[in-house]
Amino acid sequence: MKSLPAIFLCLFAFGVVIHAQDVTSLGKIGPVVSFAKSEDGVTLNCQDKSQVRLTVLAADLIRVRASFTKPIPAKDHSWAIAKESWETPPWRLSETAESIMIFTAEVEVVVHRSPLLIDFRDARTHVVINADEQPMAYDAKGALAAMMFDPKAGMFIAAAKKLGFDEHFYGLGEKATQLDKRRGRFVNWNSDTPGYTEGKDPIYQTIPFYLGLQRGRAYGIFFDNSYRSYFDFGHASQQRAWFGAEGGELNYYFFCGPSIKKILNRYADLTGHMPMPPMWALGNQQSRWSYYPDTMVEEVVRQYRERDLPLDVIHLDIDYMQDYRVFTFDPKRFPNPKGLADKLGKQGVKIVAIVDPGVKYQLPSKNTRPINGARPELEPQDQRYYVFDEGREKNYFQHRKNGDLFIPKVWPGDSVFVDYTLPEARRWWGDLHRAYLDNGVAGIWNDMNEPSDFVDQTGKNQMDVVSYDEGENSTHAKNRNVFALLEARATYEGLERLRPNKRPYVITRAAYAGIQRYSTMWTGDTNSTWDALALNVPMFTTLGLSGEPFVGSDVGGFIGRGNGELLVRAYQISFLAPFCRNHKVIDGYDQEPWRFGKFYEDIIRKYLKLRYELLPFLYTTLEEAHRTGVPLFRPLMLNYQDDPNTYNLDDEFMIGDDLLVAPIVKPDVTARLVYLPKGVWYDYWTNKKYLGGTMIRLDAPLDTVPMFVRAGAIIPLGPQMNYLGERPFDRMTFAIYPDDSGSASTTLYEDDGISPAYQQGAFRRTALEVKRAAGGYVVSVRAPVGHYNPGTRKFSFVIKSAGPNPKVATIADDGRARTVEIK
Ligand code: GLC
Numbered sequence: 104m105k106s107l108p109a110i111f112l113c114l115f116a117f118g119v120v121i122h123a124q125d126v127t128s129l130g131k132i133g134p135v136v137s138f139a140k141s142e143d144g145v146t147l148n149c150q151d152k153s154q155v156r157l158t159v160l161a162a163d164l165i166r167v168r169a170s171f172t173k174p175i176p177a178k179d180h181s182w183a184i185a186k187e188s189w190e191t192p193p194w195r196l197s198e199t200a201e202s203i204m205i206f207t208a209e210v211e212v213v214v215h216r217s218p219l220l221i222d223f224r225d226a227r228t229h230v231v232i233n234a235d236e237q238p239m240a241y242d243a244k245g246a247l248a249a250m251m252f253d254p255k256a257g258m259f260i261a262a263a264k265k266l267g268f269d270e271h272f273y274g275l276g277e278k279a280t281q282l283d284k285r286r287g288r289f290v291n292w293n294s295d296t297p298g299y300t301e302g303k304d305p306i307y308q309t310i311p312f313y314l315g316l317q318r319g320r321a322y323g324i325f326f327d328n329s330y331r332s333y334f335d336f337g338h339a340s341q342q343r344a345w346f347g348a349e350g351g352e353l354n355y356y357f358f359c360g361p362s363i364k365k366i367l368n369r370y371a372d373l374t375g376h377m378p379m380p381p382m383w384a385l386g387n388q389q390s391r392w393s394y395y396p397d398t399m400v401e402e403v404v405r406q407y408r409e410r411d412l413p414l415d416v417i418h419l420d421i422d423y424m425q426d427y428r429v430f431t432f433d434p435k436r437f438p439n440p441k442g443l444a445d446k447l448g449k450q451g452v453k454i455v456a457i458v459d460p461g462v463k464y465q466l467p468s469k470n471t472r473p474i475n476g477a478r479p480e481l482e483p484q485d486q487r488y489y490v491f492d493e494g495r496e497k498n499y500f501q502h503r504k505n506g507d508l509f510i511p512k513v514w515p516g517d518s519v520f521v522d523y524t525l526p527e528a529r530r531w532w533g534d535l536h537r538a539y540l541d542n543g544v545a546g547i548w549n550d551m552n553e554p555s556d557f558v559d560q561t562g563k564n565q566m567d568v569v570s571y572d573e574g575e576n577s578t579h580a581k582n583r584n585v586f587a588l589l590e591a592r593a594t595y596e597g598l599e600r601l602r603p604n605k606r607p608y609v610i611t612r613a614a615y616a617g618i619q620r621y622s623t624m625w626t627g628d629t630n631s632t633w634d635a636l637a638l639n640v641p642m643f644t645t646l647g648l649s650g651e652p653f654v655g656s657d658v659g660g661f662i663g664r665g666n667g668e669l670l671v672r673a674y675q676i677s678f679l680a681p682f683c684r685n686h687k688v689i690d691g692y693d694q695e696p697w698r699f700g701k702f703y704e705d706i707i708r709k710y711l712k713l714r715y716e717l718l719p720f721l722y723t724t725l726e727e728a729h730r731t732g733v734p735l736f737r738p739l740m741l742n743y744q745d746d747p748n749t750y751n752l753d754d755e756f757m758i759g760d761d762l763l764v765a766p767i768v769k770p771d772v773t774a775r776l777v778y779l780p781k782g783v784w785y786d787y788w789t790n791k792k793y794l795g796g797t798m799i800r801l802d803a804p805l806d807t808v809p810m811f812v813r814a815g816a817i818i819p820l821g822p823q824m825n826y827l828g829e830r831p832f833d834r835m836t837f838a839i840y841p842d843d844s845g846s847a848s849t850t851l852y853e854d855d856g857i858s859p860a861y862q863q864g865a866f867r868r869t870a871l872e873v874k875r876a877a878g879g880y881v882v883s884v885r886a887p888v889g890h891y892n893p894g895t896r897k898f899s900f901v902i903k904s905a906g907p908n909p910k911v912a913t914i915a916d917d918g919r920a921r922t923v924e925i926k
Pocket of ligand 1: 392421612686
């Protein structure tokens with residue numbers, strides 16, 4: 104029988120105690136005995152032989168790097184960082200007997216020498232924004248090592264910050280919990296967690312970036328450490344918020360706000376801006392584990408078209424392959440994938456194929472049949488599998504420390520994983536995607552990349568797997584959380600090389616910070632339940648606040664029994680999410696939009712059609728996310744940072760600055776309270792005006808999701824269509840919602856939607872302004888910026904305040920500045 108001490112020992116061994124462990128008991132860095140100034144910052148030398156370097160990257164961005172009991176190593180590498188060299192802004196240093204201070208135009212960093220404590224203050228007000236609660240800490244005596252997941256990985260390190268009485272916390276990427284993370288504690292260790300429910304942690308992704316907000320003023324911290332990491336926002340103690348990791352460096356970036364949008368902009372500069380995906384990625388998508396054979400795929404598309412339901416993308420899940428061998432097609436189920444892609448292409452539908460990291464472990468059998476080198480993906484692979492052969496020959500697969508190939512079990516059974524830290528292996532993997540592009544596949548879906556291993560999902564079975572890691576030959580403890588980032592990078596760069604004239608489209612399940620440079624994401628294997636649906640909003644908005652703008656989840660939920668009402672309410676959120684894809688587990692209930700009958704199908708059609716009409720608005724807002732790092736799908740607090748009513752509002756969201764949505768996330772509910780921030784709002788469906796700064800009660804029968812437009816906004820709408828390219832954007836309607844002074848404005852963004860030419864200025868930005876004038880309104884269409892030319896088209900302007908007979912004016916737009924009267 105198990106004894107109590109043995110049970111405790113077990114808990115220790117699984118790292119449970121680290122959550123609750125007291126960071127105050129760790130060894131402390133410092134005090135400072137001397138320092139050296141360099142061109143971009145200072146290096147502090149400590150009595151305990153530790154070193155701390157503070158680097159001024161920008162007036163609002165300071166890097167803190169600490170090395171305990173030894174000098175900071177010369178090697179400095181992170182897979183997350185996109186921008187490594189910064190132009191040092193003006194800054195100055197001053198010192199007193201007690202402290203060393205760095206001043207930039209925006210932030211003052213005060214380093215107290217003894218004990219070594221760092222404060223960040225606002226340069227204008229000198230108010231402390233964020234301050235160490237204790238010196239940076241490390242497991243000096245090795246006391247924690249025994250409790251760590253992998254004691255051999257390194258030393259536990261942590262930083263603790265004073266917790267504000269009214270401080271709110273946001274970010275950390277994909278977390279199955281509420282918007283405001285105060286009082287929460289979190290672990291980052293990419294994990295395959297099907298059917299996760301609220302509170303499950305960790306799940307698939309690691310984004311160790313968070314925002315703190317107090318009295319309307321925000322700061323950001325990016326703890327760039329890929330080891331298993333911990334964040335505690337006042338859970339263990341109301342004294343402090345702390346973060347730590349089971350190895351690596353105490354290396355973090357401090358972002359000075361006070362505006363969250365500004366911080367997100369800087370975070371995107373540091374870790375990379377999301378490139379524009381192809382516009383069709385904003386189209387409606389349909390998936391199932393799995394549609395096969397090819398005729399089944401055709402039938403699903405036929406149903407969509409026959410039922411007048413918009414669709415741009417259909418997904419091929421794992422059963423398109425030969426026994427789950429990636430980069431192959433099953434010759435019986437998909438004998439002519441290119442032919443299928445062409446047929447679907449004629450109906451405006453593109454194929455996205457799943458690609459898992461597990462490569463089937465398959466030694467060539469005796470008397471192997473040669474594989475046709477030109478078209479290996481279409482050849483039978485039962486005697487030899489070209490991907491395994493090539494990867495093994497080139498030595499690109501992961502090995503254990505003792506030199507054995509690492510053989511996890513995934514869908515194909517025994518498998519191997521690529522060491523994506525090897526540049527030539529990434530290139531090889533990327534080039535393998537020719538097998539998909541040659542066969543008409545338009546985008547790639549990277550799944551199972553935590554990486555999932557059926558032998559052991561905790562990662563223990565992988566602990567002695569070594570990766571090249573820039574010559575460091577480091578182990579899984581450091582590399583697990585970046586595995587998906589590097590796989591997505593290999594995929595993205597491969598697609599870019601193979602098809603330089605088209606924007607890559609990649610979807611991933613797992614991630615590390617920086618993933619937005621390579622991939623869009625979805626929230627994995629959710630449940631078909633109301634609780635899971637309610638998590639959509641805080642999860643999408645949190646991902647947006649963590650640098651991942653292109654998000655979505657399986658519409659209707661992945662696991663379990665859905666129903667028409669749940670599916671409709673799910674579409675009433677996802678029709679505005681960047682990634683809108685209905686997907687379902689293999690043995691689940693069918694869930695395509697028509698599966699619960701015409702009543703529900705008709706409502707879903709209404710929302711999918713509306714999504715397509717809103718594409719110019721969504722695309723304009725997506726481009727803002729690309730350019731500024733500010734996401735499309737936003738929590739209200741991002742737009743109303745000074746309004747505490749929005750700080751934990753997680754059943755409403757906004758698209759850009761202008762559209763507010765209050766979805767229904769409970770069954771049998773047909774009315775709800777909606778909080779509208781200060782200002783005037785128009786009900787999207789009735790144009791009725793509401794004064795914000797209060798809650799209102801609204802009816803929300805099943806066919807209606809409460810939706811509001813901010814007064815002062817102009818929403819650009821396109822023509823009705825069932826897929827992108829069905830018709831040109833030859834008619835744009837600008838829905839104008841004047842504010843109290845009669846004004847409204849917007850800037851429409853357009854480009855060719857498919858090529859990377861927008862990066863060279865091939866876009867068009869058209870600013871519009873509306874003012875009240877005698878007897879009506881005047882619209883000023885400014886001269887467009889950028890050299891993309893969409894040709895002549897009709898612009899209609901509709902004043903939405905005007906009751907049943909709105910004022911309308913229509914012109915032919917030929918790209919010249921002009922004013923238009925609306926009487
Ligand atoms: C994983 C994915 C899911 C997919 C399934 C089969 O569970 O998250 O979306 O359908 O694998 O490939």
